[in-house]
Amino acid sequence: MRPKLNDVAREAGVSPTTVSRVINNHGYLSEKTKNKVFQAMKKLNYQPNSIARSLHGKQTNLIGVLFSSVSNPFFGELVEKIENKLFKSGYKTILCNSADNKEKERVYLNMLIANQVDGIIAGAHNLGIKEYEKVGLPIISFDRYLSSTIPIVSSDNYLGGVLATQELYQSGARKIYLFASSHTPNSPTDKRRTGYLETMEKLQLEAHEKVIASTMASSVKALMIKQILSTEQIEGIFCTDDLTALIVLQQAKELGIRVPQDLKVIGYDGTQFIQNYHPELTTIAQPINDMAELLVELLLKRVTDEQSELKEHYVLPIKLIRNQSSSQFM
């Protein structure tokens, strides 16, 4: 049986009250007693039962972190950063991978409530606004509108779309396609798309959109992309995520389409992983670390003070990382 506060008191030869005082550094305490208690705690390997403490109206220091999947490097890196920053502030992360499953997301939301988490960082958004509003807990959303009371953190998706398109144009491409991973209004991808469309219009070029659904198996994506590449004359492709861009590079190679000579490709996300292991890929890098930091900071602000006034939308700058896959070829 795990030792309790009373066991520590007995071991240290003091009253339970004193032990509690030592733990919470509350009231008058002599160094001598403190030491006695600390030693007893160490000897018994005592850890205050945070369940009991939480029940007493205190915080649980648990934060629900809800994303669709951590096996995607982008979310993996983001979640890792979030977890790190939460840890530094003394909070624990309950990981929730909704796998784009509405039902799972709903069950998770209820679980989190039942577990009395202090707040939620939500990056998986298959549920309606209502369900999130019903939660009644501090929530910060990553990259999607949930409700007017839930602040959003995102990077500048629109500018990303603009820059990506301009980059392809400037490196010589004219027939520029958009490979979008989905097509839902209110989704970040959509603003990247808007950036693309408006820029194409300004450039007086015809827009071409292909939806490469993120739910498809990657082999299916590959097939689909191969099909497109082999039938259409394309000079530049803006993929709304890096992984799709990788498949494009792969398929282009198989078809003997040279990158960047015949085809220029630009991705989106710019994870550390992509930068390290695919330094050839031009991409729009989201500030993963800053986003994680802001998400945590805003959430903890709300957790500490429910009334704290937050903006509705925080947009962080993106950065074009220019590499060989989009370089001008002479």
Added chain:
Amino acid sequence: MRPKLNDVAREAGVSPTTVSRVINNHGYLSEKTKNKVFQAMKKLNYQPNSIARSLHGKQTNLIGVLFSSVSNPFFGELVEKIENKLFKSGYKTILCNSADNKEKERVYLNMLIANQVDGIIAGAHNLGIKEYEKVGLPIISFDRYLSSTIPIVSSDNYLGGVLATQELYQSGARKIYLFASSHTPNSPTDKRRTGYLETMEKLQLEAHEKVIASTMASSVKALMIKQILSTEQIEGIFCTDDLTALIVLQQAKELGIRVPQDLKVIGYDGTQFIQNYHPELTTIAQPINDMAELLVELLLKRVTDEQSELKEHYVLPIKLIRNQSSSQFM
């Protein structure tokens, strides 16, 4: 304020005891009352406070999942599978990224104890055996020996080393190098190494080892590998992880070393990610899904019944995925 059991009772017009009985399906209950209570729960959006329930000696249904990092695709995929399987069994995952930091791992362990988790899946092992034994909770270890009472789940690292080496040999390589990500006895990498060394001896070939520390920044790794590739005559490389193998491929390309004509490369791990996005890489695939399943199954067995007899070591089979990077060239 979140509704309590008493509020539900009032709303349903029954006693608190009855509500509790309905929730726990305990004692005699009429359908009529059950329905009244369920409706009241729904109306108030009531979630039983699991903190309070846990305090009552019940399980917390929280499991600590301790790995070094989820941004590494291998761990990302493994953790995601684990989280999924835990969820299916009604358990919640507390994610702990120790970042190979001893102190963080220790703090995490204490946090998990304080939070009364029902058990721990440990895949980060920077601490001594003692600290893990002291925990006094069901623990299952991934891939490393912690103590005789803590079962280990791993894949067949030794056989992986053997197969990898044989594959390189059979495809024609004679000067076969090992690029190991670390060199600690008791670590899985070490058995891969043993497999390599023994196979090389059987083949009467000279072994060559290089340590490409996993702690190094990938740019440093790249530099180091470039250096090695450009100074030594190598025909085959067995990398103890796929990411290192990717760097090898990358650097070989830069140096004009053709793969597989001049150099054959084989990696290790075989994540879905690698299979999808680097189908050219031959690799030893660990059964990520089966490992996750077994880890969870064993842990829950221990959680449910402390006394359940488990083996000390569970070794799951690996699989050679043969691709172009190691193919015989004629």
Added chain:
DNA sequence: TCCCATATGTCAATCGTGCGTCATAAATTT
């Protein structure tokens, strides 16, 4: 009619800790 299974309510203890109140005693200041 009596009994028993079914259905619900009342009451109180319990889980481990936090914390306020009161009491007491020693140490320190005035």
Added chain:
DNA sequence: AAATTTATGACGCACGATTGACATATGGGA
């Protein structure tokens, strides 16, 4: 010597739900 400050103990309530004991009521079957 009196008044404070410092240090500790004892006690009890609270947190929200669980659970057992006990009481009571209804209905159906023997």
